[in-house]
Amino acid sequence: MLSKVAEFLANATVRRLVVSVIGVLFVALNKKFDLHLDADQLYGIVLLTLGYVVQSAAKEAVVAHADAKVEVAETAASLVKPASPADLP
Numbered sequence: 001m002l003s004k005v006a007e008f009l010a011n012a013t014v015r016r017l018v019v020s021v022i023g024v025l026f027v028a029l030n031k032k033f034d035l036h037l038d039a040d041q042l043y044g045i046v047l048l049t050l051g052y053v054v055q056s057a058a059k060e061a062v063v064a065h066a067d068a069k070v071e072v073a074e075t076a077a078s079l080v081k082p083a084s085p086a087d088l089p
Helices: 002-008 012-028 039-079
Strands: none
Touching: 012 039
């Protein structure tokens, strides 16, 4: 069971969604369950949640950009054929 949860949370988008839902639940259910969180604490939860989501998305974008650069370089290298002695004048 735990391995299925770990496998589910391996996706960065799912992790961002789970963190966002937990952050929203803390803020939304503060009064209902009498969690005694004041405005500063709720603001901190919102900032931590937002910070994690932005950082995770930025990290994923950087990795995707680096992967795209490698793919372009490999494609360009495959298009350029080395000169053979028969091609030389």
